[in-house]
Amino acid sequence: MALLAATALAVSFGGIRALDGVDFTVEDGEVFTIIGPNGAGKTTIFNLISRIYDPEGGRIEFAGAEITRLAPHRIAGLGVARTFQNIELFETASVLDNLMLARHPHRRTGTLAEMLFTPKVQRQEIAMREAVERVIDFLELAHHRDTRIAELPYGVRKVVELGRALAAEPRLLLLDEPSSGLNVEETQDMAFWIKDIQSGLGITVLIIEHDMRLVAAVSDRVLALNNGRVLAEGDPAEIQQHPEVIRAYLGG
Amino acid sequence: MKTSYAHDLRLFRHRGDVVWYGALGLILLAAPLLTDDYGLAQLSFVCIYAIAGVGLMLLSGFTGLISLGHAAFLAAGAYTTAILEQQGLDFAIALPAAALVAGLLGVMVGLPALRLSGIYLTIATLAFAFIVEEVLTRWKGLTGGNAGMLLDDASLLGLAIDSEPRFYYLALGLLVLTMLAGINILRAPLGRAMIAVRDSETAAQAMGVNLAMVKTTAFGLSAALTGIAGALYAHKLTYISPEQFTIFVSIEFLLIVIIGGLGSLHGAVFGAIFVIVLPQLVLIARELLPAAIAGLPGLEAAAFGLALILFILFEPMGLYGMWAKLRHYGRTFPVYKKATFRRTKSFLKGEGG
């Protein structure tokens, strides 16, 4: 069953066609990776799914329901979580608070109740905390729990970014260049986590990535994009040998 | 030692805090025994400014929406109180009404402000406040215009608040309730959502935060609290006119939250203390300075301007920041690291921050 289906996606920015009729589907439970040179339109796809942009044409369906023009803040509640290429953590807050915010779609209390800190609010806080602690355990972030993001090194921030998306307990996880800026060891950790997320947590993962070893290690299927159009789609081995893909990447 | 998540939620997380706050509470309760009417009046003003400070802190400090027009909400609270009490209503009705009217005004400002960001929002609040000030001046039938309005002592459910100690307890009680409300919000989803909106709207939205709801709520709440301050303010002065709600008052409020320490509730109290104490210091300075300088008007404003500049240059985390550093120093001595509080700088245009 296709969890996510994109049909004929098209969007332009100031005269440049960023996406020009892109189709793809992501099956439930798989790890699907999008590759392509810079400017190919990969993050734009994510931004369409997150509803940061409106597409000019095409549609996106998630779990059978159309989300093409849904209000941006409703996407998380449907079960979609994402990380950002340049890390969009809440700098002044602690790791814990960043992750706690991911539980926001589970908020069942209103302003007045929260001002009074009613028992219902307290129970909700503890429930959220328990969910978040599971992610902290999984990613081994306990040591940094109360540290402010501004004081953390880049590698740890990448992990927190991942943790924040996981804390939402999504059905679909969007990872935008999870290995960028990471060294070999950190990238290996990332690969392990992605595999764990798929098999242990049962989450479908959609990745944008440049590191071909990571792509080959974790992906079930790969989509190659160039200049806003689909070049090829298949399993990692096929894509790596695809002549069009090689031409796009190496310009030969 | 922490043994449960519930422990983390508690108001006082360190046992030492209970002792400190307990002692502070006792001193505050005993204030009428420790000082005279003048001192109590000053303390009352601190409470009033601190309540408004908490209101502005929630909006500007925590949600990141800078308002240069909060005097308008103070006025809304003050005038609502004066008008209702003129009709013979009790303060117990006038106070919530003041909060409601100011809160609604806040929502009214917040809604169109959703489309504005950064400096545009701030200038819009400034424009809004100017317009409100003018409306108060021209709508003579309702507000008495420039002639202003007089207020009698507040009557709280029949009890006359006709002495400094009584007023002080009223103001103090309301401040404590305000602080509790603020603290509660900050340890609940709404507070986290506010900070998220401030730090990264994009990420906040992607995680399910309804920006419009949070921003409007922040405006409404902030305005309502300032309205409560306004109700008290009206009674403390016993006479209100549009001249008391100018842009200088709005700037004074911003001064409170900045010098106090943007991003901390305690900062609102520290800032309020500063704003009330500084003119007293200037008074003392006047007596020590040669007559030529001492007689000059505008020394207070100059002191405020200078203080603002100096704090931003040398102590951007404000008074609360200084306090936090001191406390951290005390707790981590002798392994204290000076760089712990150094702020990251961003140099590229449009990088925000």
Added chain:
Amino acid sequence: MVEFAQQVISGVAIGCVYGLVALGFVLVYKATEVVNFAQGELMMVGAFFAFTFTTLTGLSFWIGVGAAVAAMAALGALIDRIVIRPLVGQPAFAIFMATVGIGLLARSVAGMVPGWGFETHALVTPFSDRVVGLGTLTLSQEHLSIIVATVLLVALLAAFFRFSRLGVAMQATSQNQLAAAYMGIPIKRVYMLIWALSAAVAGFAGILLAPIAFVHVNMGFIGLKAFPAAVLGGFGSIPGAIAGGLIIGVVEALAGFYLPEGFKDVAAYVVLLAVLIVRPRGLFGVSTRRRV
């Protein structure tokens, strides 16, 4: 009809002043993204300097004015060096509040200077109290001189930015600080000069305004109208700033004439809110969205 034209002209004249203050303000904003809340106060100080150098010290009008503008340039450079430059890298809001502090300080210090104080002073110019007949219209020479001086100054600035090395360097620094630095442009010095220029323009505006509004520490309030003017013009646009100022000036004048009391004082702010509701980035503003 004649009345209408008179109002429009006086609106245009005051609008020129608003536009000039807004221009100085936009100069700094375009280059450094700093919003200078004290721009109105700078205008006030410029007027006081002119008053001091002409009336108080008895220098000839043109020399006094020149000295005042030069003094303002120095003041602008000083503000940049002492307050703004140390704050580079801090959040925009912090720097904005520092300028609020400068404004407060400027206003109160102006009140304390012997000879200045909180009274109203008159600036005597060669154009005072003379009128020019233009068909059925009677224009005060003051209004006329404001408009002419503004046109001249704007033309001068346009030529400066287009043709002089310093002007081009300023433009480069405004558009892309990093690239300008790589090209060998001394960024810090250029910023300081931009502040100097901005303050000088503000002072110039104060000198133009003084004959109609008198010299007083509250002149800064008039300068606050530069905000609506700049927002109308889109905040990053110099011609926009002038256009914004003119629109505000004319709307104000007409409001004062045709509408009940009080509307004139808030006309500028009502226009501002009306524009922002329809166009949240000002009339000519460009939307800058962070790429994520």
